[in-house]
Ligand code: SF4
């Protein structure tokens with residue numbers, strides 16, 4: 001397997017692989033680099049469409065790709081202000097929890113066929129979805145803790161939207177489950193490899209999933225929670241310095257988890273590439289999965305360039321009407337397709 | 343932009359509207375029509391009578407205060423300066439019959455209040471203000487908006503002094519296009 005690491009005892013290898021999985025490749029380092037890239041891409045793509053340049057002057061030759069690094073350095077030298085009325089412990093610790101819980105779903109999402117010995121589970125879909133659904137609770141708590149009207153309104157909006165879009169999201173995931181008849185994501189990809197990608201088998205579920213993801217991660221047109229022109233930065237308004245950097249990154253990391261799950265559920269994950277072992281069964285297929293989810297992310301952040309923001313009432317109404325109907329139709333379609341195929 | 347349509351009020355029309363919007367966005371993403379001026383590197387060639395910062399030519403001013411009176415935003419303050427300090431009292435052909443005034447009045451503009459209407463430049467009977475088209479200045483502190491008398495005697499330096507001068511042209515495809523000044527002829 002990892003012959004180049006001959007000096008490490010064999011019994012350590014699984015542990016090392018797990019550590020690599022969590023810390024480097026689909027895990028932490030990859031997420032950080034990807035967050036940098038995707039924020040840059042979002043600004044740049046919106047600028048291109050809107051006849052501007054976007055970030056440019058920090059490293060002009062590379063098109064300003066290290067702009068975020070410069071911003072981070074600036075943040076890290078700023079003072080971290082805790083408002084007087086804020087609830088100290090939630091205010092300080094919730095961003096960390098948010099960050100942790102937005103990274104956590106990636107642990108349950110396999111990126112290669114040989115994933116099962118890292119985290120053996122028959123319920124990986126359920127676990128991944130469960131952990132992504134915890135985040136909004138912290139977000140509401142965070143908006144409450146900051147003692148600021150903008151944070152509070154942002155938190156309320158989050159709660160409203162949470163109720164109206166979580167149901168379609170869960171229905172979309174349920175129709176995926178109904179379609180494949182399994183909660184094990186490795187098996188789900190196997191089924192898609194045998195037939196067709198899920199986005200062709202059940203496009204409705206994919207559409208509902210995407211809409212719910214846009215809502216959950218606060219991308220345009222559903223950036224109602226953060227709404228920078230109405231509520232300064234929604235629940236995150238009171239954060240300054242490095243803490244602001246954290247909370248700004250959270251939606252992008254969430255986006256990553258959701259896109260990874262999307263590419264596994266609907267884009268047949270690592271489909272053309274399979275193998276066994278650490279390199280062939282995890283890293284190479286992992287790159288395919290990763291690239292697919294990066295494309296999904298790029299599409300989702302690209303929407304910023306095209307759409308204006310929905311009004312809250314319109315978004316809630318849409319969530320309970322056509323998105324909900326679409327989700328029910330997806331469920332029905334799944335039942336039909338799974339009946340026909342299996 | 344001529345192919346803008348409002349989507350129909352039906353489910354099909356709305357879906358089509360979304361697809362159209364995405365397609366338009368994608369079109370611009372692939373083929374961007376940028377209108378941004380790359381400012382410090384290139385700057386607009388301004389028209390000849392562009393009203394920018396101006397300076398006072400001390401020798402021409404007769405201290406009549408007309409500029410102060412006409413200024414609509416009260417940006418001009420007349421300063422009382424001792425005559426001995428003035429750089430070059432006109433070496434007149436004949437000596438003055440009686441001793442001249444001890445003080446002279448000279449205008450100084452507060453750039454924070456000035457609206458660049460150029461009333462003062464127009465009203466001055468001796469054309470003592472020298473206009474320029476410099477407009478792109480910024481200051482770090484509020485106090486720098488008010489130049490001293492000596493500061494008002496020279497023009498400020500434009501940050502885009504050495505940048506490439508371009509002219510804006512209307513362009514059918516792009517909206518606005520910038521062309522180098524050289525190939526305007
Ligand atoms: S340009 Fe207009 S506003 Fe400015 S000092 Fe002259 S008269 Fe006043």
Ligand code: SF4
Pocket residue numbers: 402403404405406407408409410448449465466467468469470471
């Ligand atoms: S600048 Fe012109 S208008 Fe103003 S005081 Fe001097 S001479 Fe009079």
